[in-house]
Amino acid sequence: MFSTLQIWAFRDVLRRPVETLLLALAVTLTIAILGTLLLFPRALYDTIERLLDASPAIVVRRVNATGWQPLPVQEALSAVRNVIGVVSVRPRIWGVVRAPQGPVTVMGLPPDYLARGYAHQTERLPSRGQALVGAGVLSGQAAKTITLEGALSRPFEIIGRLPDPTSVFTHDLVLLNMADARQLIGLPEGYASDLAVAVFHEDEQSAILSDLTTAFPWPVQCLTRHQSAGMYASGLNRGSTLSAITVIPAVLAVCLLVMVNIRLTMGRQSELGIMKSMGWTTGTIVRLQLYRTLSVGLPSAAVGLVLALFMVYGPGTTWIGKVFLGWETLPPKLYLAPQGALTVLLEVAGLILVPVAVSALGPAIKSATTDAHALIEGINTQ
Amino acid sequence: MTAALTCHNLTVAFPLGNGKKRVVLNKLNATFPAGQISIVSGAIGAGKSTLLNVLAGLLRPTSGEVRANDQAVSRWMGVHRDRWRQQVGIIFQHHHLLYGYTVLENIMLPLIPWGRTLSACRRKSIAVLQQVDLLRCAGDLVNTLSGGEKQKTTIARALVTQPLFVLADEPTAHQDDESAALVLNLLDQCTARKAVVIVATHETQAQAFPGKPLRFRLESGILKPLAY
Amino acid sequence: MFWHPLLLAIFCAQIVALVLVLTAGLTAFRTALHWQPHVPDSRQLALEAQVAAASIQGRAAYGLWLFAAFLLVFGIANLFHHSIPGAMCGTGVFQAMSGSGSKLLLYLGVVLLLTHLWYALDRLNGLQVDLPLTARNARLFLTLPPVALLTLIQTYQTFAAIVPYQPVDCCAVVYDQFHDLQQAESIIGLGDPWWLGVFLVLSLLLLSLGAANGFTTSDRPKTRLALAAVGTLWLPVAALTLVNILSAYHYGVLQHHCPWCLFLPEHGLVGYPLYGAMVVIAMEGFTLFFLPPMAGKAFQSNRQVTKRCRQAAQRITFAGGTFLIITLGPPFFWRLRYGVWMSG
Numbered sequence: 003m004f005s006t007l008q009i010w011a012f013r014d015v016l017r018r019p020v021e022t023l024l025l026a027l028a029v030t031l032t033i034a035i036l037g038t039l040l041l042f043p044r045a046l047y048d049t050i051e052r053l054l055d056a057s058p059a060i061v062v063r064r065v066n067a068t069g070w071q072p073l074p075v076q077e078a079l080s081a082v083r084n085v086i087g088v089v090s091v092r093p094r095i096w097g098v099v100r101a102p103q104g105p106v107t108v109m110g111l112p113p114d115y116l117a118r119g120y121a122h123q124t125e126r127l128p129s130r131g132q133a134l135v136g137a138g139v140l141s142g143q144a145a146k147t148i149t150l151e152g153a154l155s156r157p158f159e160i161i162g163r164l165p166d167p168t169s170v171f172t173h174d175l176v177l178l179n180m181a182d183a184r185q186l187i188g189l190p191e192g193y194a195s196d197l198a199v200a201v202f203h204e205d206e207q208s209a210i211l212s213d214l215t216t217a218f219p220w221p222v223q224c225l226t227r228h229q230s231a232g233m234y235a236s237g238l239n240r241g242s243t244l245s246a247i248t249v250i251p252a253v254l255a256v257c258l259l260v261m262v263n264i265r266l267t268m269g270r271q272s273e274l275g276i277m278k279s280m281g282w283t284t285g286t287i288v289r290l291q292l293y294r295t296l297s298v299g300l301p302s303a304a305v306g307l308v309l310a311l312f313m314v315y316g317p318g319t320t321w322i323g324k325v326f327l328g329w330e331t332l333p334p335k336l337y338l339a340p341q342g343a344l345t346v347l348l349e350v351a352g353l354i355l356v357p358v359a360v361s362a363l364g365p366a367i368k369s370a371t372t373d374a375h376a377l378i379e380g381i382n383t384q
Numbered sequence: 385m386t387a388a389l390t391c392h393n394l395t396v397a398f399p400l401g402n403g404k405k406r407v408v409l410n411k412l413n414a415t416f417p418a419g420q421i422s423i424v425s426g427a428i429g430a431g432k433s434t435l436l437n438v439l440a441g442l443l444r445p446t447s448g449e450v451r452a453n454d455q456a457v458s459r460w461m462g463v464h465r466d467r468w469r470q471q472v473g474i475i476f477q478h479h480h481l482l483y484g485y486t487v488l489e490n491i492m493l494p495l496i497p498w499g500r501t502l503s504a505c506r507r508k509s510i511a512v513l514q515q516v517d518l519l520r521c522a523g524d525l526v527n528t529l530s531g532g533e534k535q536k537t538t539i540a541r542a543l544v545t546q547p548l549f550v551l552a553d554e555p556t557a558h559q560d561d562e563s564a565a566l567v568l569n570l571l572d573q574c575t576a577r578k579a580v581v582i583v584a585t586h587e588t589q590a591q592a593f594p595g596k597p598l599r600f601r602l603e604s605g606i607l608k609p610l611a612y
Numbered sequence: 613m614f615w616h617p618l619l620l621a622i623f624c625a626q627i628v629a630l631v632l633v634l635t636a637g638l639t640a641f642r643t644a645l646h647w648q649p650h651v652p653d654s655r656q657l658a659l660e661a662q663v664a665a666a667s668i669q670g671r672a673a674y675g676l677w678l679f680a681a682f683l684l685v686f687g688i689a690n691l692f693h694h695s696i697p698g699a700m701c702g703t704g705v706f707q708a709m710s711g712s713g714s715k716l717l718l719y720l721g722v723v724l725l726l727t728h729l730w731y732a733l734d735r736l737n738g739l740q741v742d743l744p745l746t747a748r749n750a751r752l753f754l755t756l757p758p759v760a761l762l763t764l765i766q767t768y769q770t771f772a773a774i775v776p777y778q779p780v781d782c783c784a785v786v787y788d789q790f791h792d793l794q795q796a797e798s799i800i801g802l803g804d805p806w807w808l809g810v811f812l813v814l815s816l817l818l819l820s821l822g823a824a825n826g827f828t829t830s831d832r833p834k835t836r837l838a839l840a841a842v843g844t845l846w847l848p849v850a851a852l853t854l855v856n857i858l859s860a861y862h863y864g865v866l867q868h869h870c871p872w873c874l875f876l877p878e879h880g881l882v883g884y885p886l887y888g889a890m891v892v893i894a895m896e897g898f899t900l901f902f903l904p905p906m907a908g909k910a911f912q913s914n915r916q917v918t919k920r921c922r923q924a925a926q927r928i929t930f931a932g933g934t935f936l937i938i939t940l941g942p943p944f945f946w947r948l949r950y951g952v953w954m955s956g
Contacts, residue, residue, distance in 0.1 A: 006502045017484055040617060047694065205783060208698070232697035232779070250620065276480050279442050280494040280541070281470030283463055345690070353621060374469070375443040378480055393652075444661060447654045455741065459652065461664045464741045 007286065011293030022298055029302035029358065030309070032252050037310025037350045044346045045314050046170075050234045053171050054227055058092070058198030059207050061225045062214065071220075072193035079197075081217045087201050087210040093194030095180055097187035099152035106139050108150065108176045110183025130179050133158035137166060138173040150176065153188030257357045275377025299358050307347050315340055387453045389416045389439060389549060389580050391607075394448035394458075396434055408434045410605030411448065418548075421571060421581045421593055426602035432584035433477055435602065436551045439582065440474045441465055452549070470497065473547035477554045477584075479534045481526045481541075487533075488513070488522040491541045498545070512540045517566065531558040539567055543574070550574045552583045556592070568594060614708070614774035616695065618687045625680035626767060629673040630760045636666035636673070637757045643750035649742060663746055667734055670753060673760075674727040681720050684767075688713070689875030689883060697779035702872025704782035705774075712770035719763040721894075726755055728895045729902055732920060736907055739916050748906055786870045796867045797955070804857050804955070811853040814846045815936055818893075822929030831918040836900055839925060843897030846932075847890060854886065854939055860954050861942035882938055889931035889938075896924040896931075 004012075015022050062082070064073040075093045082091045095110035111127055128134055133148060140148065140160075149157045164172040178186065189195065199214070201207055207226040214224055277287055394412040397405040408431040416422040416439075426432050437443040438458065439450055450458035457468045473494075481490050491509040500508075513519045516536045521529060526537065535558045542550065552571065556564040572594050574581050583593070599610040639662040648656050688706070693699035696708045706713040730752050737745040797804050821839040825832060855871045862879050863870075875883030900921055907917045947953055 006496055006500065006505065009502055010496055208781065208783070229697070272480075273482055275442075276482060277493065278466070279440065279469060279474060279476075279480070280497075281466065281472075281545070282493075282497050283466035285463065286497045349618065349621075353617075373443050374441075375437045378442070395654075397654075444657055445652075447652055447657060449652045456652070459657065459660060460741045461660055461743065462667070462738055464738075 007289055008293050008297075011290050012297050014290075015294055015297050026298050026302040029299055029354065030306040032255070033303050033306025033350060033354050034309035034313070036252055036354065037307055037347065038313045040350055041310055041314045041343060041346045045340070045343065047234060048340075049170060051231055053168070054231055054234075057227055057230070059201045059204070059227050060199040060211070060214065061094075062197040062199060062218075063195075063223045063225075064218075065221050065223045070195075072189055073196060075192055075194050078194070078218065081219065082197065082199060082214065085210060085213050085217050087203075087206045088199055088214070089202050090200045092198045092200075094196050094198050095183045095187065095189060096195050097152065097183075097189075099150050099186055101139060101148060101150055101176070103139065104174075106136075106150070106174045106176050108152070108178055108183050108186055110180035111177055112180050128158075128161060128177055128179050128182075130182055131156075131159055132161045132179065134162050134164055134177040135160055136164045136172040136175040137169055139176060148176070150186055152186040154185065156182070156186065158182070253353060253357050271372075271377045272380055275372075275374045275379075278374035278377065295358060299355055303355055307350065310350070311340075311343065311347075315343070388418055389582070390414065390451045391439075392449045392451060394435075394438065394450065395446045395605075396431070396438060396443065397446045405446075407605055409438070409445070412605065412607050414600065414607045414609075416580050416582050417598070418580045419575050419578045421575055421583060421595065421597035422600065423593060423597045424582060424584045424600045424602055424607065425586060426584075430602045431605060432602055433553050435607070436474065436553050436582065436584050439549075440472045440551050441469045442474070470494075470545070471547055472549045472551060473542035473545060475535075475538050475542045475550075475552040475555050477557065479538050481534060481537060483525070483527045486523055486525055487518065487529070487537050490526055490537055491544050494541060494545045509540075509544055512544045515543075515570065516540045517563075532560065532563060535559060536563065536567075539570065543570060546577070548579050550579050550581045552581070552585075554585055555583060556585070564592065568592060613772045614692070614695070614776055615771075616687065616692055618683055618691060619771060622680050622683050622687070622767065623764075625676045625683070626760075626764045629676035629680070630757075630764055632669040632673040632676070633753075633756050633760050636669040637754060639663060639666035640750040640753040643746060644754065647747040647750065649744075649746070660743075663743070663750075666753075667738070670727070670734065670756075671731060673756075674731050677720070677723055677727060677760075681724060684716075684720065685875075685887075689872055690877075693782075695776070696774070697777060699780050699782055700873075701782060701870060701876055703785055703870050704780045706872070707780040707782055707785050708774045708778070709770050710773050712766065712773050716763075716766045716770045719759065719766050723756070723759050723763050724891075725895060725898045726752070726759060729899050729906075730756070732899045732903055732924075733906055736903070736916055736920060745907060748908075752906070782870070786868060796869075799852050799856055807849065807853050808857055811846075811849050814842060814849055815932060817842045818846050818932045819929055819936075822925050822932060825925035826922055826929050827926070828922070829918075831914055831921075833904070836904070836921055836925070839928065840897045840901035843893050843900075843928060847894055847897075850890060850935065858939045858943065861946050866954060885934055886938055889935040892931040893928050893935075896927045900924045900928070 062073075062078070064071040064078075073093070078093070079091055082088055097108060098105050099108050100106075133150075135148060145160060147157045147159055149155060158176075158178065164175060164177070183189075184191070187195070201210060207228055211224050211226070215222060274287055278284075282290075391412050391414045394409050395407065396409040397407045399405050412435070424432050424435060434443065438445050441457065441460075445458055448458075449456045452468075457465075460468055482493070485493075488506065488509055491512060492505045495505040495508060510519065510522065513522055516539055518533060518536045518540065521533060521537075526534065529537065535555070539552075539555060542552070550571065555567050555571065559567060571581050571583065575595075583597075600607045601610050602608075639659075643659060643663055643666075646655060646659060688702045692705045693701055696704055699705055699708060709716075730749060733745055733749050733752065737743050737749055799807055818839070821835055821842055824835050825839055851871075854874075856869050859870070859874060860866050860868065862874060862882060872883070873879060874886060875881060903920060903924075904917055943953065
């Protein structure tokens, strides 16, 4: 199964257990930390993208010089339905009000509407005077009522909590009956906060924007799902840029560690010289160094990657939001989507393992062009 | 390749660091035939070890060539040079063993690049250890051996691949009479299979070699043949 | 300037490659001037040692450029568009690059072609103890440093030109290429069926000549040249046919002439084997054309040169076959499933 050279390399590694262990620990920790730094923004973006898939393709808001305006529903519906490419339109009632712990987002659910992803997780929708709350709304307290202050102040009976895996979007959300939400936000009858528009094809979001904008008799602002995703991506890119800068010193440190380790313990030039004098080819020496390094590096990388995966994708983690996004007060529990993990893991492995392998090859490659006698005697005859 | 090893205008000069060079071998010309021991003697610092290093492909000459079977082996580069070294068994004056390894592992070292299985390498190495009467030390770390035992390990390592070119630098230096006779016998056996055997040694020790070895004296960087 | 962690790896690889090439270039320069293999004097022997080191440096640079090129394509195709508003694939990234992207890929292509040829020649050179091709190889190597430097500069300029938050519309780029259906179904005035026919004929020729050269022990200079020539013709035809006609069966949509969407996971990442096959054919075809005349009569027997050319022909055949299977497989499955071609 293993060649003689591979067995020889592995036995070499076991000859110096303390140094090997230290090197393995260094590689493991570096990969774990870097993996976490690079994986988190990607995971967050993938999760947001996945959750955004359930959001409307286009959201239309009425605006004027002062900003947002309530949107007359009937007039808006009749305007939108003539736009080619629009499949369905849904008026939405939502706004921001004050709760005991701070501002929350309230959303009104029509009695015949079950949001995707909630249907199988909530037992019932709120009736008048009732509310479904997100995890961050109550600061972890087990309260039975919550008083919300908007256009008026009213207590609501809490009938349930929104599922933890949706925390990224529902952390500060309160779902109310449509009529309660309208009253609390101060929206008159026949008006909505905005319109949620569904289109026939995903790629038509941008294509119908101009037609949609001109269909309304008043100024509107349209936001597509792609634009929302782009905004999140840009924001996360800033964070990931800073994280990425930490890669540079970390990689250099690991390379230095490997080179020093290799030089001091595993690849003394005199030993390479003796091997060359015994007929070892440069290729054989390079392969030996590679096997030595990979027999330590690969398992360490695997452990480090698993650690990184656990730290980022461990269900319901809150520490990572505190550390990376500054979410000090009641950070939401994160249930991140693992789709993009493989790409990032390959990036991390490449960023660390390739320099480590190259560093290990350095002494061996030098021996390729130096006389064996010079290597043995430790002199430079070049 | 079983023919002689020849040197053509071989020059080796080491830089002294002040722009000057110390010429150790100076346009040396010599032929070392197969099937016969060639003894190179000379004073300390005459350049005997340097000559052997150049012949073994461990050191590149400053100018000139070493030829084996009419091929300029000293000018071979890369993998060809490595393959030339695989044909040479060299017994170092200062042992140059790997001190973190056992005796057996040191002897196995030349066999690893040949691609044989680990067990085949072990068997061959044990056979050679028996020949040099060092089997009892097979599992010992090299740094626990005496000088003579280290020398025997070096000899065994040089002979384990049954090379066609054997270069020995003071092979009997740390040996008692019995062990020295064993070493000389082993070198004689190499000549029996038509290997080129070159031994660098002092004048006094040259007398002990069996048969009629060719004798050379290295002086002022030039190799002069001596009458037997 | 646009920034992504992958760019760090790309720049590092290119910078290290450039340093290696510059260092080895000095040796190549000295070799080109002073190489005298029949004179075993001190200068020649020292040069021989330097040539050995330069060979290793050159090979390391080649490996690094391949690595950098792969990362660049991967980044453009699969990563960078997430950070550019409106970009959905590499086309959007290219749009954000304001035209520099094509130039960058061209420079990288030239570097890889030259280094690949040098590497083949270097390996051939190392097979004989007297290194008969050293001087010739050194002269070829001297073409690398300027191209390497230009490539690095272009890489920087390309990504510096990207304005991070400026949105692009890659669909507009794709669909604005033609004004009507007739234009969409033709390339430089010639209809799609014509191009498809030419593609099929050239592919058959490529495979036949590749098999004829790749699975024979004798040297066939004329068919070898023919293979290199057919490969050169095949490349642009295959690229145009793939993007304008056959990609429809991967996208499930007609007239989506986007070369980069093929790299996306939703289309099975087929862009990698497809364009990878084309890169292999380009590099091996280039080597096949230039290697024999460069090796000349330096080798005592032509066996080693013939063997390398045979290898090149085998790789071209394999790459061409892979390309054909991936491009023609989906249309045939579509036809079997629906009973019609997509175009009707």
